[in-house]
Amino acid sequence: MYDRAHMPFRVVDHPLVEVLVSQLRDKSTEPAHFRVAAGKLAELVIVEATRNLATEPIVIETPLSRCTGARFVRGLAVVPVLRAGLSMLDPALRLFSDVSVGYIGLERSHATAIASSYYCNLPNLHDRDTLLVDPMLATGGSASQAVSLLKGNGASKVVLASIVAAQAGVDRIGQDHPDVEVVAAALDPNLNAQKYIVPGLGDFGDRLYGTL
Numbered sequence: 374m375y376d377r378a379h380m381p382f383r384v385v386d387h388p389l390v391e392v393l394v395s396q397l398r399d400k401s402t403e404p405a406h407f408r409v410a411a412g413k414l415a416e417l418v419i420v421e422a423t424r425n426l427a428t429e430p431i432v433i434e435t436p437l438s439r440c441t442g443a444r445f446v447r448g449l450a451v452v453p454v455l456r457a458g459l460s461m462l463d464p465a466l467r468l469f470s471d472v473s474v475g476y477i478g479l480e481r482s483h484a485t486a487i488a489s490s491y492y493c494n495l496p497n498l499h500d501r502d503t504l505l506v507d508p509m510l511a512t513g514g515s516a517s518q519a520v521s522l523l524k525g526n527g528a529s530k531v532v533l534a535s536i537v538a539a540q541a542g543v544d545r546i547g548q549d550h551p552d553v554e555v556v557a558a559a560l561d562p563n564l565n566a567q568k569y570i571v572p573g574l575g576d577f578g579d580r581l582y583g584t585l
C-alpha cells in the first residue's frame with residue numbers, strides 16, 4: 374500500500390505552513406517577524422519529520438484509571454547546520470526533552486556555491502535517532518556533507534527537516550543518501566545561476582540575522 378509517511382521526501386501539507394512560508398518569502402518581512410514565522414514553521418516541520426520515531430507502550434495511571442501510553446524507544450540528537458539551522462534548534466528543544474545537540478558549521482562559497490566545513494562538534498550518535506535541521510536545501514551539497522559527517526559519527530537513522538527545498542537538493546540527497554528522509558515546508562522548482570532557490574526567500578541566514 375502507498376505509505377505517505379515513509380516517502381523519502383515529503384512536504385508538510387497544512388494551510389498554516391503555506392501562510393507562514395508566504396511570510397518568509399515576502400521580501401518586505403523584517404528580521405524580527407522573519408524569526409517568529411521561521412520558529413513556528415520549524416515546529417510544524419519538525420513534528421512531521423519525527424513522525425516515524427519509534428515508541429513503545431507503557432502502562433500509566435491517570436487520576437481515573439490505568440491505561441496504555443507511549444514513550445520513545447531512543448533519544449534524539451538534533452544537529453543544526455550553522456548559521457541558518459540555529460533557527461530550528463529551539464523549536465526542536467521545545468518539542469523533545471531527551472535531546473543531545475551537535476553543531477555542524479558549513480558555508481557555501483559565493484563564487485562556487487560549494488560548501489566548506491568550518492566547525493563540527495557532534496555527540497555520540499550510535500544510540501540516537503538524528504534530526505538534521507537546515508532551513509534551505511538548494512543544491513543539496515551542504516546537507517549531503519552534513520549527513521556524511523553524521524554517519525561518520527555513528528548516525529544510522531537521519532531525518533533532514535528543511536523549510537524550503539529545491540528539487541535539485543531533494544534529488545542530490547536521494548542520490549547520495551537514499552536512506553535519509555527529507556521533510557520540508559515547501560518544494561521549489563528552480564535554482565538561479567548563483568544557486569539560490571527560486572522563488573525561494575533569498576538568503577535565509579541574512580534575513581534571519583539582519584546581515585543583508
Ligand code: PRP
Pocket residue numbers: 454455456457458479480481482486488507508509510511512513514515516542568576577578579
Ligand atoms: C545556506 C543554508 C544551507 C545551504 C544550502 O547556508 O542554510 O546550509 O546554504 O545550500 P546548498 O544546498 O546549495 O548547499 P549558507 O552557506 O548560506 O550559510 P549561513 O547559514 O551561514 O548563511
Ligand code: URA
Pocket residue numbers: 457509511568569570571573574575576577578
Ligand atoms: N541558501 C540560502 O539561504 N538561500 C538559498 O536560496 C540557497 C542557499
